[in-house]
Structure formats: C-alpha cells, structure tokens
Amino acid sequence: MASIKDVAAEAGVSVATVSRALNGHPSVSEDARRRVSAAVERLGYRPNAVARSLRTDQTRTLGLVISDVMNPYFTELARSVEEEARALGYSVIIGNADERPDLQDHHVTTLLDRRIDGLLVSPTDGGSPGMLGAARAGTPMVFVDRWIPGVDVPVVRSDGRDAVRDLVAHLYALGHRRLAIIAGPAATTTGRERVDAFREALGAYGLDLPDAYIGQGDFQADSGRRVTEGFLDLAEPPEAVFAADNLMALGALDALRARGLRVPDDIALAAFDDIPWFVHTDPPVTAVAQPTRELGRAAVRALVDRIEGRPGESVTLPARLVVRRSCGEPVSPEPPQSPSPVRRSTP
Amino acid sequence: MASIKDVAAEAGVSVATVSRALNGHPSVSEDARRRVSAAVERLGYRPNAVARSLRTDQTRTLGLVISDVMNPYFTELARSVEEEARALGYSVIIGNADERPDLQDHHVTTLLDRRIDGLLVSPTDGGSPGMLGAARAGTPMVFVDRWIPGVDVPVVRSDGRDAVRDLVAHLYALGHRRLAIIAGPAATTTGRERVDAFREALGAYGLDLPDAYIGQGDFQADSGRRVTEGFLDLAEPPEAVFAADNLMALGALDALRARGLRVPDDIALAAFDDIPWFVHTDPPVTAVAQPTRELGRAAVRALVDRIEGRPGESVTLPARLVVRRSCGEPVSPEPPQSPSPVRRSTP
DNA sequence: ATCCTCCGTGTAATCGATTCCACGAGGAGG
DNA sequence: CCTCCTCGTGGAATCGATTACACGGAGGAT
Numbered sequence: 001m002a003s004i005k006d007v008a009a010e011a012g013v014s015v016a017t018v019s020r021a022l023n024g025h026p027s028v029s030e031d032a033r034r035r036v037s038a039a040v041e042r043l044g045y046r047p048n049a050v051a052r053s054l055r056t057d058q059t060r061t062l063g064l065v066i067s068d069v070m071n072p073y074f075t076e077l078a079r080s081v082e083e084e085a086r087a088l089g090y091s092v093i094i095g096n097a098d099e100r101p102d103l104q105d106h107h108v109t110t111l112l113d114r115r116i117d118g119l120l121v122s123p124t125d126g127g128s129p130g131m132l133g134a135a136r137a138g139t140p141m142v143f144v145d146r147w148i149p150g151v152d153v154p155v156v157r158s159d160g161r162d163a164v165r166d167l168v169a170h171l172y173a174l175g176h177r178r179l180a181i182i183a184g185p186a187a188t189t190t191g192r193e194r195v196d197a198f199r200e201a202l203g204a205y206g207l208d209l210p211d212a213y214i215g216q217g218d219f220q221a222d223s224g225r226r227v228t229e230g231f232l233d234l235a236e237p238p239e240a241v242f243a244a245d246n247l248m249a250l251g252a253l254d255a256l257r258a259r260g261l262r263v264p265d266d267i268a269l270a271a272f273d274d275i276p277w278f279v280h281t282d283p284p285v286t287a288v289a290q291p292t293r294e295l296g297r298a299a300v301r302a303l304v305d306r307i308e309g310r311p312g313e314s315v316t317l318p319a320r321l322v323v324r325r326s327c328g329e330p331v332s333p334e335p336p337q338s339p340s341p342v343r344r345s346t347p
Numbered sequence: 348m349a350s351i352k353d354v355a356a357e358a359g360v361s362v363a364t365v366s367r368a369l370n371g372h373p374s375v376s377e378d379a380r381r382r383v384s385a386a387v388e389r390l391g392y393r394p395n396a397v398a399r400s401l402r403t404d405q406t407r408t409l410g411l412v413i414s415d416v417m418n419p420y421f422t423e424l425a426r427s428v429e430e431e432a433r434a435l436g437y438s439v440i441i442g443n444a445d446e447r448p449d450l451q452d453h454h455v456t457t458l459l460d461r462r463i464d465g466l467l468v469s470p471t472d473g474g475s476p477g478m479l480g481a482a483r484a485g486t487p488m489v490f491v492d493r494w495i496p497g498v499d500v501p502v503v504r505s506d507g508r509d510a511v512r513d514l515v516a517h518l519y520a521l522g523h524r525r526l527a528i529i530a531g532p533a534a535t536t537t538g539r540e541r542v543d544a545f546r547e548a549l550g551a552y553g554l555d556l557p558d559a560y561i562g563q564g565d566f567q568a569d570s571g572r573r574v575t576e577g578f579l580d581l582a583e584p585p586e587a588v589f590a591a592d593n594l595m596a597l598g599a600l601d602a603l604r605a606r607g608l609r610v611p612d613d614i615a616l617a618a619f620d621d622i623p624w625f626v627h628t629d630p631p632v633t634a635v636a637q638p639t640r641e642l643g644r645a646a647v648r649a650l651v652d653r654i655e656g657r658p659g660e661s662v663t664l665p666a667r668l669v670v671r672r673s674c675g676e677p678v679s680p681e682p683p684q685s686p687s688p689v690r691r692s693t694p
Numbered sequence: 695a696t697c698c699t700c701c702g703t704g705t706a707a708t709c710g711a712t713t714c715c716a717c718g719a720g721g722a723g724g
Numbered sequence: 725c726c727t728c729c730t731c732g733t734g735g736a737a738t739c740g741a742t743t744a745c746a747c748g749g750a751g752g753a754t
Contacts, residue, residue, distance in 0.1 A: 001484075003740055014704045019742060027702055044480070049460040050400045051740035054709050059397065075422050082443060091457055093440050096429060110438055113396040133391070137348075221623070253627050276568070280600050282629030350710055361734045366712055374732055398710035401739050698753080705746080714737080722729080 002043040011039035022047065053115065061091045062303060063111035064120045065104055067146070067188075068219065069096040071247055072275040073292060074122070077145065080296030081120060088304050090117070099185075099219055101125040108134060118303045122146045125187040140306035144299040146189045154306070154314045156299040157189075160272060161197045163288040166321040167270055168201035170286070171240050174328040176268055180213035180238035182227045182248045191219075194244045194272055213238055217248045224251025232259060240268035240327060246275050249285060268327040284324035291317045349390040358386035369394065400462065408438045409650060410458035411467045412451055414493070414535075415566065416443040418594055419622040420639060421469070424492065427643030428467060435651050437464070446532070446566055448472040455481060465650045469493045472534040487653035491646040493536045501653070501661045503646040504536075505637040507619060508544045513668040514617055514635060515548035518587050521675035523615055527560035527585035529574045529595045538566075541591045541619055560585055564595045571598025579606060587615035587674060593622050596632060615674040631671035638664045 008015045013032055021028045021036040028036075039045070053059045062085050066074045082092045093116065095107025104121075105128040111119060112130070118140035121131065127148040135141050135151050147155040171179060181198050184191030199209045212234055215227030224243055228251065231237050243249035249271035256263055263269050263283055271278070274289035298315040306312035355362045360379055368375045368383040386392070400406045409432050413421045429439045440463065442454025451468075452475040458466060459477070465487035468478060474495040482488050482498050494502040518526060528545050531538030546556045559581060562574030571590055575598065578584050590596035596618035603610055610616050610630055618625070621636035645662040653659035 004742095005740080015741080016704060016706095016743075017702085020703090023742085025743095027700095029702060032702080046456070046460055048401075048462060048740050050397055050406065050462050051709090052742075053397045054395075054401050054711085055740080055742045057709075069422060069426055070419075072417075072419070075416060079416055079443060086453075091440070091461075093438070096426060106433075109393070113393050114438075115395060115397050250623065250627065257627075276597065277624040277628070280597065280604075280629060281624070281627045282631075284629075351712095352710080362711080363713075363734060363736095364732085367733090370712085374730095376732060379732080395710050398739090399712075401741085402710080402712045404739075696754085699751085701748105701750085703747085705744105707744085708742085709740105712738085714735105716735085717733085718731105719733105720729100720731090722727100724725100724727085 001048075002045045003048065004045075006043055007036065007039045007045050010043060011035040057115075058117055059115050060089060061093060061114070061116045062118050062120060062300070063093050063095065063107075063114075063116040065095040065097055065107045065111070065122070067097055067122050067124050068099050068247075069094070071219070071245065071273075072277070073246060073273040073290070074145075076292045077122075077296045080293040081144075081300055084297040084300040085304075088300065090300075090304065097124050099124050101128055104128055105130045112139065118142070118307045120144050120299055120303055123148050123188070125185075127151060140303060140312075142299050142303040142306065142312065144295065149189070154302045154312050156295055156302055156315045158290040158295055158317045158319045160194060160288050160290070160319040161200075163319040163321045164194065164197040164272075165201040165204070167242065167286070167288060168198070168205065170321065170323060171268060171270070171327055172205050172207075174264075174268070176240040176327070177207060178213070178236065178239045179207065179209070180215065180231050180241050181209070182215045182217045182224055182241060182243045182252060184217060184219045184244045184248075186216075188219075191244065198242060217244065219245045219247060221247045221251035221254070224248030225255045226251075228252040228255035229259075232256075232261075238267070240270070243269070243271045246271050246273040246278070246287070249287075253281065253285075263326050264328045270327055274322050278322075278324065281326075283326050285326045286324045287322050288319050289322045290319045348395075349392045350395065351392075353390055354383065354386045354392050357390060358382040404462075405464055406462050407436060408440060408461070408463045409465050409467060409647070410440050410442065410454075410461075410463040412442040412444055412454045412458070412469070414444055414469050414471050415446050415594075416441070418566070418592065418620075419624070420593060420620040420637070421492075423639045424469075424643045427640040428491075428647055431644040431647040432651075435647065437647075437651065444471050446471050448475055451475055452477045459486065465489070465654045467491050467646055467650055470495050470535070472532075474498060487650060487659075489646050489650040489653065489659065491642065496536070501649045501659050503642055503649055503662045505642055505664045505666045507541060507635050507637070507666040508547075510635040510666040510668045511541065511544040511619075512548040512551070514589065514633070515545070515552065517633070517668065517670060518615060518617070518674055519552050519554075521611075521615070523587040523674070524554060525560070525583065525586045526554065526556070527562065527578050527588050528556070529562045529564045529571055529588060529590045529599060531564060531566045531591045531595075533563075535566075538591065545589060564591065566592045566594060568594045568598035568601070571595030572602045573598070575599040575602035576606075579603075579608075585614070587617070590616070590618045593618050593620040593625070593634070596634075600628065600632075610673050611675045617674055621669050625671065628673075630673045632673045633671045634669050635666050636669045637666045 004015050004018050008018045017032050018036050021033045064081055085092045097104035101124050104124045108130045120142050122145040141153045143153055143155045183195045202209050217223035217227050243252050271287045274287040278285040278287050302312045351362050351365050355365045364379050365383050368380045411428055432439045444451035448471050451471045455477045467489050469492040488500045490500050490502045530542045549556050564570035564574050590599050618634045621634040625632040625634055649659045
C-alpha cells in the first residue's frame with residue numbers, strides 16, 4: 001500500500017507538502033496541489049487512518065454499546081445513530097452487549113483501547129467498572145434509552161409516562177381491570193420506569209398493581225413466555241398483559257398461543273416499543289411507540305457536541321400510544337388523543 | 348491517558364521491557380514482570396490499539412458491509428459474525444449499505460482506510476470500483492450471502508434450490524397453479540438465483556413463469572407492496588405469491604390487507620428468509636429458512652483463514668422449508684421432507 | 695539599495711507502540 | 725583463567741501521518 005512518502009516522491013515534493021495539499025491547507029501553491037493530486041491518482045493512494053489517528057489523537061469514530069441488536073428497537077436506533085454520525089463525518093463501531101454486563105464491559109474496554117472519540121451507551125446494568133471509569137476519566141459519553149443515576153453524563157431518552165397513561169386509559173375503557181406487567185430488569189432505568197409509570201397510571205383509576213401481577217423479565221422473548229405462563233397459572237389471571245418491550249411481547253404471544261388463548265377475546269396484550277411487525281401479528285399489537293430515529297440523532301448530536309467542546313445536553317422526547325386490536329376493538333374510530341382523566345399540565 | 352513510557356518510568360524499566368512483559372515475551376525476568384504489572388495496575392494503563400496497529404500493521408478488526416441492517420436476516424447474520432469474530436480475537440465494524448451502491452462504496456473505502464485486516468461483504472450490486480480494487484489488491488475478503496461472479500473471493504452462502512423446490516411442491520399440492528414471485532434486484536446473485544430456482548421448480552410441474560408474474564422488487568418492504576398491487580391489478584392475478592425476502596413479504600402482507608384479501612383463502616403467500624415474527628403474523632408465514640448463524644460463523648472462519656495465511660474455503664449450506672399456514676392448511680401432520688416428484692440424487 | 699513581510703516549502707520532531715541489535719553480567723566448559 | 729553462550733535489558737529505528745520551525749526568495753515600503 002502506497003504511503004505518503006511514495007506520493008511525495010512521485011510528485012517531487014516533500015511529505016509535508018503532500019499532507020498540506022491533502023488537508024486543504026491554504027499555503028500550498030496551485031502547482032504543488034496539482035502535482036500531488038496527480039500522484040495520488042496514479043498511485044491510488046489513500047491516507048492511513050491509523051497513522052493519522054495516532055498523530056492527531058482523534059479517530060473520528062464513535063462507539064455505540066447497545067443492549068441487544070436483535071431487538072428491532074435497538075436495530076433502528078443503531079441505524080439512525082450511524083446515519084447521523086456519518087452526516088457529521090464520524091464512523092460508528094457497534095458493540096452488542098446482549099443484555100450481559102460482562103459483554104458490555106468487554107465492548108467498552110475494546111472501544112476505549114481503540115481510542116474512539118466518544119461513547120454512546122444504553123447500559124445493561126448499574127454500570128460496570130470500565131464504563132464508570134471512562135466517564136470519570138472524561139471520555140465524552142452520552143447515555144441513550146437507558147441511563148445510570150448518579151453518573152454525570154447527558155441522557156437522551158424518551159418518556160413513556162404519558163403514553164402509558166393513555167394505554168391504561170385505553171385498557172380501562174375497554175373494561176379491563178386486572179392489569180399485569182412483564183417488567184424489564186430492575187437494574188435498568190427503563191425496566192423500573194415502565195413499571196412505575198404503569199403503577200401510577202393504574203392508581204389514577206383506583207386500581208393497584210399486586211406483586212403477583214409484576215412478572216420479572218429480562219427484555220428477551222423467553223422471559224416473556226415464562227412470565228406469561230406464570231400469570232396464566234394464577235388463581236385469578238390478569239385480563240390484560242403489558243410487556244415492557246417488544247421481544248417479551250413476542251414471548252407472551254407465544255405462550256398465549258400455546259395455551260390456545262385468543263387475543264384480545266381471552267386476554268389483552270400491549271407492548272412497549274412499536275415495530276413494523278406489530279401491524280401484521282395476529283392480532284396487530286397495541287404499543288407505545290418511541291421516536292427512535294430522533295432519539296438516535298439527538299444522541300449523536302449531544303455526543304459530538306461534547307467531543308467538540310460544546311456543552312452537550314440531555315434530551316427527553318415523548319412516546320405515544322399506537323392503538324391496534326390486541327386489547328379489544330377500538331371504541332371510537334379516531335385515535336385516543338389523551339383520554340386520561342388525570343390531566344397533567346400541558347401548556 | 349498513561350502511555351507505555353509512563354509505565355516504564357513507574358516500573359523503573361525501559362519501554363522495551365514493558366512491551367515484552369505485556370506481550371508475554373519469554374525473556375523477561377520474573378522480577379521485571381511483576382514490577383510492570385504493578386505499574387500497569389497503579390496507572391490503570393491500557394495499551395493504545397492505534398499505535399500498536401500502526402507498528403504491527405494489523406488491527407485485529409474485520410469489516411462487515413451488509414446490505415440492510417434493518418432486515419432481521421442480516422441483523423442475525425451480523426450478530427453471529429460478531430460472536431464468532433470475538434471468539435477468534437477480532438472486533439467487527441459493521442457498515443450498513445441500505446441496498447445503496449454508493450453507501451456500500453463509502454463503507455468499503457472507510458474500512459480500508461482504517462486498515463481492517465479483512466472484509467466481509469454481501470454486495471448490493473455488481474461490484475463497486477472500491478471493492479473490486481480491494482479484492483484485486485489482495486485485501487483478505489469473503490463474500491457472504493451474495494457474491495459477484497468472476498471475482499476470485501471465497502463465497503459463504505446458502506443454497507435455497509432444494510427448499511424452493513419443496514415450496515413449489517407444497518403450493519402445488521395445495522392446488523395453487525398460478526404462482527408469482529416478487530424478485531430481488533437483478534444486480535444481486537440472490538435476486539437472480541431465487542427467481543431461477545423458482546422457475547426451475549415450476550418447470551418440474553409443467554408450470555411456467557410468465558413475465559407478468561415476475562415483479563421487480565428491491566428487497567425492501569415498499570417494493571413488496573408495490574409489486575403485489577401490480578399482481579392484484581392483473582386480469583388474472585396469481586393464486587400464490589413468493590417474496591424473495593422477508594421485508595418484501597411484509598410489504599405484500601400490507602398490500603393484501605389493504606385490499607381486504609384474506610391469506611391464504613384468497614391468495615397464498617410465502618417468503619425467503621425465516622424470522623421469529625413469521626410465527627406470529629396473521630397468518631403465520633411459510634418460509635425458506637437459511638442457517639443464518641452457521642453462515643455467519645463459516646464466513647468469519649473463512650476470512651480469518653485468509654488473513655492468517657491459510658486457504659479459506661467457500662461454503663454452501665442448504666436452506667430448508669418451514670411450512671406454516673400462509674399457503675393453506677398443511678395437508679399432512681408431518682412436515683414435508685422432500686415432496687418433489689423430480690428427485691435429485693441424494694446419496 | 696536595504697529592510698521587512700509574506701509565501702511556499704522542506705527538515706525534523708512527534709504520537710505510542712514493537713522489535714532489531716548491542717551490551718554487560720554470569721555461568722559453563724576448556 | 726580465558727572464552728563462549730545465554731539471558732535480561734536498554735537504546736534506537738520504525739510504522740505513516742501532522743505540524744512547529746527554519747529558510748530562501750519575491751515584492752513592497754522607505
């Protein structure tokens with residue numbers, strides 16, 4: 001592979017001039033510029049990004065450590081992150097943690113060793129030593145989707161509280177009273193928040209959320225299956241099940257089908273995170289949709305701000321309820337705008 | 348960030364000794380080794396992978412340029428690639444080409460600039476200049492899923508011919524005679540092969556595949572929708588539609604639903620590439636399943652073989668038909684093993 | 695004519711690792 | 725006691741870029 005020296009020799013100038021010509025430095029004569037371009041062309045020269053990174057101490061690369069790539073929500077997030085990063089002149093290296101803290105740590109370490117310019121993380125747990133160390137050491141960092149309380153890092157996420165309230169209103173209107181939730185891991189913020197939002201919304205209707213109706217899942221399909229089976233074995237099974245992510249909803253659907261139960265006639269189902277396939281499941285699944293694309297873009301912008309010395313702010317975007325048929329036939333033809341009886345201030 | 352010099356100073360030895368100690372070189376005294384470890388520990392030192400790569404001319408990184416990450420098939424492929432690579436001590440940088448040749452080229456170039464050790468590609472088109480150049484220049488490279496004829500690079504893929512024959516047999520047994528296909532881009536091998544396999548299987552039943560029953564798609568949901576609408580507008584619409592990938596099947600499902608058609612009663616549907624969601628669509632979709640995980644692993648092994656100087660062989664794995672309800676009720680309780688009347692030699 | 699600026703260019707230091715080569719100490723063998 | 729190895733170690737070159745600094749020449753001001 002041709003190096004800058006070869007180009008210099010070919011163009012009959014010094015490496016310094018080649019470098020300057022290539023980087024658009026002003027003080028290079030038109031003549032030199034042309035000869036360099038010609039030499040580059042002839043040799044098929046491409047600058048070695050590794051050498052450049054070593055010298056400049058920047059890789060123009062972002063690390064993205066994601067909880068689970070197989071989850072369509074995160075796939076879409078990853079995609080929008082890459083898009084926005086590319087638009088800003090950065091590459092992205094994705095690490096898939098598979099909801100495993102040890103893998104998450106492995107990726108964080110590897111990315112840091114590669115001297116990425118900044119790190120985007122949706123933490124699997126309360127924070128591995130490697131990650132906390134990086135945050136403390138001042139590596140530009142932004143949490144996306146999930147975050148770790150007490151760590152001073154901008155957070156880009158979506159707030160599902162209103163949408164969950166809309167969902168409970170929707171379920172209530174359809175006559176459901178015994179509502180259960182398949183929760184995510186308590187170690188994650190999204191795991192806890194969604195349960196809290198659900199309980200709070202229930203409270204507004206005078207319903208409570210007994211422990212038996214809180215199933216502990218791990219954001220994977222299998223756990224959705226297992227928890228749902230537990231619900232069905234209860235003396236008084238729930239009338240509606242809310243899965244805290246789309247994969248667990250898939251598992252729940254599996255379990256219900258295995259028992260020969262019909263949705264929504266025998267039991268209602270809703271999910272957090274909307275995905276294209278929910279339109280085509282049997283029945284189409286009512287879900288809380290996050291503005292995934294915007295989340296990814298906002299996260300990248302916040303991170304690049306940090307990298308380039310600007311503040312880099314936290315962003316919270318609202319989620320919204322998408323009503324389909326899995327909780328019962330929609331009551332009215334128009335989508336419920338905000339049917340909750342307990343209004344929040346909405347200026 | 349602490350460098351090897353800091354470690355050397357802290358341990359009271361030279362940088363050469365630190366390097367040797369860290370890389371398990373034999374001729375380092377037990378004493379020096381201990382002092383280096385202690386210094387590393389105290390400083391929280393991590394070797395700079397960028398500097399190491401520059402010197403050793405290897406990054407221990409693989410590039411994966413994928414046609415479309417949002418396609419669950421490719422997501423799973425990417426995941427298994429990363430897993431196997433990690434097991435072999437490599438990292439993976441994924442580039443999403445989004446079925447766009449220009450983006451594919453962008454990623455290939457970027458990855459090459461970063462001096463990745465090897466490249467895994469599922470080409471979007473007939474081969475962009477950058478990619479062909481890399482192949483010619485001797486960059487270790489392996490094609491996965493799709494390939495480019497005439498380029499001397501190992502190919503890891505799955506052969507759907509038998510499975511497509513099984514599918515046609517299945518459709519025939521259910522009484523369908525007018526069979527159409529939503530094809531992938533003719534520029535891709537998988538796009539062409541699946542049509543060829545389909546036509547060949549049809550031939551075995553004395554059926555032919557008129558041009559009107561070959562819809563030109565691009566492996567994206569929208570094209571599946573569009574092509575399906577075209578089929579339905581025909582004077583004699585097909586009785587069964589075979590989508591050459593899962594996303595186009597999703598689009599087809601959309602279009603059918605929009606027209607108020609029932610699957611499989613009004614029209615049958617099948618897809619290439621099986622995904623978890625097909626179990627839960629309405630109706631569950633009959634599909635040709637590729638051994639995706641094995642494909643990813645085999646591809647990485649072939650590539651690493653090349654990188655490390657071993658031959659690196661092409662691999663072709665068989666796909667298999669998974670019958671569900673979207674083509675009609677399965678005729679027999681047992682899965683069709685190979686119901687095709689035209690037997691191939693199967694020793 | 696002299697001095698000062700500015701412009702274009704080249705030389706060389708630098709980034710953080712790996713690794714070739716040389717060197718001194720110590721042990722074995724003659 | 726001398727020579728020859730072996731072992732552990734350090735000095736310095738090297739990878740391919742960027743960039744501070746120096747320098748020569750041209751042109752303008754005095």
